[in-house]
Amino acid sequence: MTAEARQQEFPYTDTDFKQIKGILYDEAGIFLPSTKMSLVYSRLTKRLRALGLKSFYEYVLYVQGSGAKSERRQLVNALTTNLTHxxxxxxxxxxxxxxxxxxxxxxxxxxxxxxxWSAGCSTGEEPYSVALALLRHAPELAQRDVHILATDIDSDVVDHAKRGAYEKHIVRPVESGLLSKYFETGWGPNADRYVVRDTLRSMTTFKTLNLMQHWPMSGQFDAVFCRNVVIYFDEATKAVLWQRFASAIKPGGHLMIGHSERIAGPAREMFEPAGLTTYRRR
Ligand SMILES: C[S@@+](CC[C@H](N)C(=O)[O-])C[C@H]1O[C@@H](n2cnc3c(N)ncnc32)[C@H](O)[C@@H]1O
Structure with a gap:
């Protein structure tokens, strides 16, 4: 079905898009440019069908209702971009x-x-890669007090990450020695997948967390990965977030960011460059 044909299935106006854009910004800090209008349509039609609604106008009214907290979560899950590997x-x-x-x-x-901390961990490939890269240095780290917290706003990807089951083409970037040691072939519904072994599970904890809200963790991290997450935020939101990360990282600790991202605002003074898109907390 073409985009035009799909758009005829449910009435969808510029005003509906603006309302949804506002809800997503308020819920998740994610800024949607107008070029994303048809993406919003295609990602949310399944929600309209599931709710038996006839138009995006009805959907906006529904999701704005005081009892629609769980639908707002579904909206966020549907509109996040979870690309990772x-x-x-x-x-x-x-x-x-x-x-x-x-x-x-x-x-x-x-x-x-x-x-x-892997902040914006998507389906888990990032935190499991961090665990594998640590074990590549010293396998005994699995038995030490080493811990990777992995969080994302999207509860669907957090559930996927917890399952730790990946199709064979997804694990292709993992070196064969690490793959055979830290993954096993799945069974039942995971028969075609590689599943992380307990060693990797024991080093990682997955939680749903909205970076725009309170961070309940106590203490500071030795390193934070927040890669390819802030690209969806506006400049003011990014500046606040970098400062919050600075407070969450120990002096001398590392912050890794995505290839197209830069630390901006007052937090620049709190980090020194330590490699490509890698920073060390002053
Ligand atoms: C493109 S993925 C990046 C995944 C991984 N960090 C990587 O670089 O491969 C961006 C992730 O950020 C998450 N995200 C977006 N807004 C968020 C927010 N306000 N709080 C927490 N996670 C958020 C999305 O759900 C998505 O899974």
Whole structure:
């Protein structure tokens, strides 16, 4: 079905798009340019069908209603962009193996914990890659006090990440030695998939968390990955977020960001460059 044909299925106006754009911004901080008007249509039609609604006008009224909290979550889940893959931006994973790995060994040998946060983890490929890159340096880190917190606003991708089951083509970027050691072939509905072994599960915790809201974690992280997440936010939101990350990272700790992202605003003073899209907290 072409975009035009689909648009005829449910009436959809510029005003509906503006209302949905406003709801997504309020809920998730995500800014939708007008070029995304047909994407919104195609991603939300299944919600209109599920709710038996006849137009986007009705959907907007429904989602604005005081009892529609769970529908607002569905709207966010439908409109987030979750593209990710294992060992994405491999220079960061090399830094994990060569810099964070030795730091984690040293910290845990001195009785301290080592904590990493993957903020905007999508379906889990990022935090599992971080765990694999640490284990590539020192397999014994799996038995140490090393922990990766992985969070995302989208509850569907968090559930996927918790399952830790990936189709074979998805795990292709994982080195064969790491794949055979830390994944197993699935069974039942996962028969065609590789499933993470308990070693990786024990190093990672997945939670739903909206970066625009309160962060309930206590203490600071040794490293934060927030890659390809803030591209969807406006400049003011990004500046606030960088400052919040600065507060959440220990002095000397690392912040890894996406290839098209830059730290801007007052937080620039709080970080020094430490490699390609890699920063160290002053
Ligand atoms: C393109 S993916 C990036 C995944 C991974 N970090 C990577 O680089 O491969 C962006 C993720 O950010 C999440 N996200 C968007 N807005 C968010 C928010 N306000 N709070 C938490 N996560 C958010 C999306 O749900 C999506 O899974």
């Amino acid at each position: 294992f060992f994405r931006e491999p220079h960061h994973l090399d830094t994990v193996t060569n810099v964070l790995g030795p730091e984690a060994v040293q910290a845990t040998s001195s009785g301290r914990s080592y904590r990493i």
